[in-house]
Amino acid sequence: EAGVAQSPRYKIIEKRQSVAFWCNPISGHATLYWYQQILGQGPKLLIQFQNNGVVDDSQLPKDRFSAERLKGVDSTLKIQPAKLEDSAVYLCASSPPAGASGYTFGSGTRLTVV
Amino acid sequence: QKEVEQNSGPLSVPEGAIASLNCTYSDRGSQSFFWYRQYSGKSPELIMSIYSNGDKEDGRFTAQLNKASQYVSLLIRDSQPSDSATYLCAVLLSGNTPLVFGKGTRLSVIA
Numbered sequence: 001e002a003g004v005a006q007s008p009r010y011k012i013i014e015k016r017q018s019v020a021f022w023c024n025p026i027s028g029h030a031t032l033y034w035y036q037q038i039l040g041q042g043p044k045l046l047i048q049f050q051n052n053g054v055v056d057d058s059q060l061p062k063d064r065f066s067a068e069r070l071k072g073v074d075s076t077l078k079i080q081p082a083k084l085e086d087s088a089v090y091l092c093a094s095s096p097p098a099g100a101s102g103y104t105f106g107s108g109t110r111l112t113v114v
Numbered sequence: 115q116k117e118v119e120q121n122s123g124p125l126s127v128p129e130g131a132i133a134s135l136n137c138t139y140s141d142r143g144s145q146s147f148f149w150y151r152q153y154s155g156k157s158p159e160l161i162m163s164i165y166s167n168g169d170k171e172d173g174r175f176t177a178q179l180n181k182a183s184q185y186v187s188l189l190i191r192d193s194q195p196s197d198s199a200t201y202l203c204a205v206l207l208s209g210n211t212p213l214v215f216g217k218g219t220r221l222s223v224i225a
Contacts, residue, residue, distance in 0.1 A: 033212060033213075035215075040122075040217070041217050041218075042118075042120075042202055042204075042215035042216050042217045042218050043158065043202070043215045044215070045212045045213075045214075048212045050210070055210065055212075056211070056212055089157075091157055091158070097210075100145070100146050100165075100206060101163070102146075102148050102160045102163050102204075102213075103160070103213060104160070105157040105158050105159070106157060107156075107157050108157045
């Protein structure tokens with residue numbers, strides 16, 4: 001089966017610019033997650049979707065971050081305006097609805113804000 | 115606040131030895147437990163899952179769970195240099211809640 005697709009792999013932007021990341025989950029996986037992983041730390045959840053509805057966005061900095069999952073398939077995460085501390089790897093993962101069998105991660109997008 | 119704690123390491127073991135990685139979690143209601151391996155510059159890869167107390171073996175990997183002590187461990191037997199990576203412990207409270215990850219333990223297997 002095809003894995004979780006993410007693009008771009010790398011992005012360098014200046015602070016205060018905007019950036020968007022794209023994710024296409026494994027076919028049939030209803031639940032999609034965006035995690036932020038800062039160097040040397042574990043992944044931290046930003047937002048969880050089930051189909052096209054938001055389940056958990058409690059840790060999403062909503063003043064600058066937004067995410068959508070139209071039609072319950074692929075998803076876009078946007079940052080506007082970016083700050084230096086947003087430099088991180090943004091990981092997308094998907095799972096069957098319950099998630100109890102673990103998640104499959106995409107290859108991630110490494111963002112550098114200068 | 116749900117927390118997952120791991121020693122960040124690095125943990126260095128000689129080739130062929132047993133590597134022991136430990137993890138504690140704060141939420142007593144947690145139901146599912148996972149170990150992910152993450153090579154430098156790569157994304158996390160699921161290697162073990164465990165749901166009930168006791169041991170679960172898969173090849174050279176053994177996951178151990180003690181819910182009373184809120185403790186999960188991963189043993190890697192006959193460690194190989196290719197096992198050198200960061201190992202992330204992740205905990206699921208219930209089916210529809212997101213995985214909570216620890217900071218990871220960096221393992222280095224010395225040839």
